[in-house]
Amino acid sequence: MTEMWVNMGPQHPMTHGLWNLRVKIDGEIITDATPVIGYLHRGWEKMVEARDFKQIIPLADRLCYGSSLTWSHLYVRTIEELMDVDVPERAQWIRVITLEMQRISSHLMWLAAVGTDLGSYTIFLYCMRERELFLDLMTNLTGARMTYNYVRIGGVRNDLPPNFERDTLRVLKLFEERMKEYEALCDRTTSFRVRMEDVGMLTPADAMNLGVTGPNMRGSKIDFDIRRDDPYETYDQVDFEVCVEDTCDSFARYRVRMREMEVSCDIIRQALKKLRDGPVRVKAPNNAPSGSAFFHVEDPRGEGLMYAIGDGTNQPYRLKVRSPIFVSVSATPVMLIGEKMADVPAIMGSIDMCLGETDR
Amino acid sequence: MTETSTRMNEEQIAEAINSKFTQGITSIEIAPRRIFLTISKDIILPLCTKMKDELGFEHVSSVCGVDTKTAFQTVYHISSYQNKVVAEIVVENISYDQPEVESITPLWGGANWHERETYDMFGIRFLNHPKMERLLLADDFMFFPMRKDYVVGRRVP
Numbered sequence: 001m002t003e004m005w006v007n008m009g010p011q012h013p014m015t016h017g018l019w020n021l022r023v024k025i026d027g028e029i030i031t032d033a034t035p036v037i038g039y040l041h042r043g044w045e046k047m048v049e050a051r052d053f054k055q056i057i058p059l060a061d062r063l064c065y066g067s068s069l070t071w072s073h074l075y076v077r078t079i080e081e082l083m084d085v086d087v088p089e090r091a092q093w094i095r096v097i098t099l100e101m102q103r104i105s106s107h108l109m110w111l112a113a114v115g116t117d118l119g120s121y122t123i124f125l126y127c128m129r130e131r132e133l134f135l136d137l138m139t140n141l142t143g144a145r146m147t148y149n150y151v152r153i154g155g156v157r158n159d160l161p162p163n164f165e166r167d168t169l170r171v172l173k174l175f176e177e178r179m180k181e182y183e184a185l186c187d188r189t190t191s192f193r194v195r196m197e198d199v200g201m202l203t204p205a206d207a208m209n210l211g212v213t214g215p216n217m218r219g220s221k222i223d224f225d226i227r228r229d230d231p232y233e234t235y236d237q238v239d240f241e242v243c244v245e246d247t248c249d250s251f252a253r254y255r256v257r258m259r260e261m262e263v264s265c266d267i268i269r270q271a272l273k274k275l276r277d278g279p280v281r282v283k284a285p286n287n288a289p290s291g292s293a294f295f296h297v298e299d300p301r302g303e304g305l306m307y308a309i310g311d312g313t314n315q316p317y318r319l320k321v322r323s324p325i326f327v328s329v330s331a332t333p334v335m336l337i338g339e340k341m342a343d344v345p346a347i348m349g350s351i352d353m354c355l356g357e358t359d360r
Numbered sequence: 361m362t363e364t365s366t367r368m369n370e371e372q373i374a375e376a377i378n379s380k381f382t383q384g385i386t387s388i389e390i391a392p393r394r395i396f397l398t399i400s401k402d403i404i405l406p407l408c409t410k411m412k413d414e415l416g417f418e419h420v421s422s423v424c425g426v427d428t429k430t431a432f433q434t435v436y437h438i439s440s441y442q443n444k445v446v447a448e449i450v451v452e453n454i455s456y457d458q459p460e461v462e463s464i465t466p467l468w469g470g471a472n473w474h475e476r477e478t479y480d481m482f483g484i485r486f487l488n489h490p491k492m493e494r495l496l497l498a499d500d501f502m503f504f505p506m507r508k509d510y511v512v513g514r515r516v517p
Contacts, residue, residue, distance in 0.1 A: 038496040045481075046505055046512060208418040208441065211470020224441045230393055294437060294448060296421060305421050305437060322422035322437070322474075330473040359496060 003031060006341075010039050014345045016113055017355030019329075021348065028341045033333040037326075040359040045319055052314040053079055053153060053288065061147040063321065064357040067106035067300045068147045069098055069138075071357065074297050076151045077232065078306040079316075082293035083153070083285055090278040091155035092233040096271045097168075098138070098150065099233075100264040104175070105134040106300035107257045110352045111182070114254070117349040118195050123185055130178055133171045140164065155281030165272050172265045179262065186254070196251040200335040200347035203248060210331035213324050214302025215260060216351060218244050219252035226298040238270050250350035257352075286314045301325050301352050323357040368443045370395055373415050380410060386452065395447040401434075404451055405462040408438070412467050416442045420464065423474035425482035427508045432459050432484055438468075454484060463489035481506035 009020035018039035024032035044063065048056045060075035061068040073095060080087065087095075108131040115123025135145050140161050142148040150157050186192045202212065207220040217224065225242040227235045243259035245252035288310030296305040302324025311317040328351055335347050368376075370390040377397070378388055384403035389396040399407060411417040421437040432454040439446045454461055463486035465472045475486040476495040483504035486492060494501065503510050 038498075041496040043505065043512075050512060206469075209469050211420055211468065213419075222441065229441075229444045230446070292435075294446075296437075296439075296446070303421060303439075307422065307424060307435060307437065309426065318424075318426050320422065320424040320435070322424075326473060327470050331469070 008344060009036075014117060014348055016349075016353045017358075019353070019355055019358070021332075021344070023336065023341065023344065025341055030336050030339055030341060030344070033336040035329050035332055037329065037355075037358055040355045042360065044360040045321065048316060048319050050315065053286070053316065056316070056319075057151065057153075058147065058149045061149055062356065063323075063360065064301075064354045065146050066109050066354055067102050069102040069150060070106075070297065070299045070304065072149065073099060073151045074295065074299070074304050074306055075319075076153050077297065078293060078295040078308050078319075079153050079288065080284070081295050082288050082291065082308050082310050084289075085154050085282065085284050087155055087233075088279045088282060089234065090159075090276060091280045093271050093275045094156050094160065094280060095151065095233050096235065096238070097268050097275075098141070098148075098156075100267045100271070101134050101138060103300045104261050104264050105131045105138075107261050108134075110257060110300075111254075114349040117345040118192060120185070120192065123182070126178070126181065126185070130175055133175065137164070137168055137171060140167070152281055152284075154284035155279070157281070159280050165275075168268060168272065172268060176262070176265060179258070182258070186258075193251065195343075195346045196249070196254055196350070197247075198249050198251075199339055199343045200250040200253075200350060201248050202331070202335050206331070206334050210334065211327040212302070212331050213327070214299065215243075215256040216253055216302065216328055218242070219256045219350075220248045221246045226296060226303060230296070232295070232297060234271075234274075237274065238267050240267050240270075250346050253350040287312060288314070288316070296322075299324055301354060301357075302328060304357075321357070321360055323360065325351070325354050326358045329353065329358060368416065368445075370445055373443065373445060373447075376415060377407065377410070381407060393445055395445060396450075397447060398450045398452060401451045401454055401461050404434075404436075404449070405464065407449070408436075408464045408467055411438060411447065416440045417445075417447065418442070418468075420468040420470040420474070421446065423464070423471050423478060425478040425484050425506065427482060427506065429508050431455055432482060434461055434478065434484060436464070436471075459484040460487055461485075462487050465489050480504075483507070 003026045005024050009015045010018050020036040022034045023030050060072040063071040108127045112124040112127035142150040202220045204221045207217045223244045243256045245255045290312050292309045294307040305322035307320040309318040384400045386398040417438045417440045419439045421439050424435050426433040434451045436449040480494045
């Protein structure tokens with residue numbers, strides 16, 4: 001049979017956003033693949049050059065609606081590095097708590113999306129139900145459901161609301177019980193495992209060389225987590241496990257995320273115990289000095305990095321965003337070639353696409 | 361890539377780089393888990409080859425361009441998983457008239473789309489890149505919008 005190119009996207013149930021996967025198929029075997037992105041390009045990096053530092057915080061939230069707080073945190077942390085601002089310890093712990101809540105809700109949304117990709121609407125509904133618990137906690141804290149605008153240069157906007165610790169512990173207890181239901185639905189279901197196991201192989205060497213980061217990389221036997229190996233905020237005072245799986249397939253990436261959610265619950269508990277009274281925000285300067293700074297964090301999807309150049313004014317001269325999915329999606333041809341056309345949703349679903357940060 | 365049992369620290373890596381390259385390095389600074397290098401564009405490829413083969417840098421975090429209004433710069437952030445160090449390399453003085461620099465994509469595949477994006481936004485060409493085409497913008501877009509002389513709000517024909 002002759003080979004042919006098939007466009008999966010820009011409008012396709014598999015894509016989770018506006019992008020196009022061109023695959024070349026011979027029968028039903030994929031022989032070549034080209035991801036095409038840029039449909040959602042908003043000129044973010046140019047746009048911020050005409051905004052002052054405070055105005056960029058809500059814009060950074062919009063880089064990814066699924067984990068908006070990690071992006072505004074990364075932006076704020078980069079500018080703090082540039083301006084040399086020290087954040088009070090209570091604010092750092094609050095950031096750790098909110099970041100981990102964001103990680104759980106982001107992973108839950110990923111699992112919901114994978115559920116629908118593989119035809120299990122039950123997983124979708126279960127995950128969205130539990131995600132709402134965490135969104136309620138965040139709403140209570142920040143006033144918004146998804147784009148929080150909560151982190152500030154020099155701390156966070158407001159202190160924890162009354163009974164936040166009690167509510168959080170209740171949610172964590174409930175969530176950990178329901179995680180067992182997920183495992184019964186996914187790990188112990190043949191239809192889920194058959195779709196996910198042994199597809200989308202990514203060798204450790206490829207994962208490193210092609211720049212795949214985060215849970216996708218840890219599913220390929222690489223033991224690296226920026227939270228542990230280059231700690232920021234107060235992660236160095238938290239004792240947590242870095243989840244690594246060694247089967248290198250889609251199922252390994254799924255297992256890494258499931259275990260990370262449990263670890264995140266544990267981190268939140270430790271952080272709540274270590275939280276002490278104190279200020280949550282210090283005054284930060286309006287203008288950045290001339291010079292440059294970069295910072296990288298462990299986003300739920302991988303390594304997020306920002307590089308900022310200041311020129312003495314209250315606007316950044318240049319602000320570069322390194323999006324984890326931008327690089328991971330460029331590595332997907334390696335995972336796709338040789339697989340069957342019908343496995344594309346299972347492979348691309350395991351990457352956790354987010355177009356807002358990819359196209360910027 | 362060889363597994364080293366002991367972690368090379370920033371000072372040892374900076375010393376290894378400094379002793380190998382007598383010319384081309386303008387400045388070299390270190391901070392905890394960070395190395396900051398400023399170099400000329402002639403040594404970017406030999407420097408990166410040495411970093412990858414001998415100093416254990418496995419991962420390109422980012423490649424980006426900067427328009428300084430007199431010349432271009434390209435900035436690389438390269439990480440080492442085994443040594444837990446991030447190196448920031450600034451390549452200075454890439455002229456407006458001939459914006460070209462050697463590609464590091466043959467060494468690290470992760471730099472591929474970053475370099476294409478830099479070309480897309482600044483018009484800096486990366487030599488020996490496998491596919492030096494626009495990535496985010498349309499193929500027939502007539503400008504390089506991240507250059508400082510591209511004013512936002514201009515009408516695009």
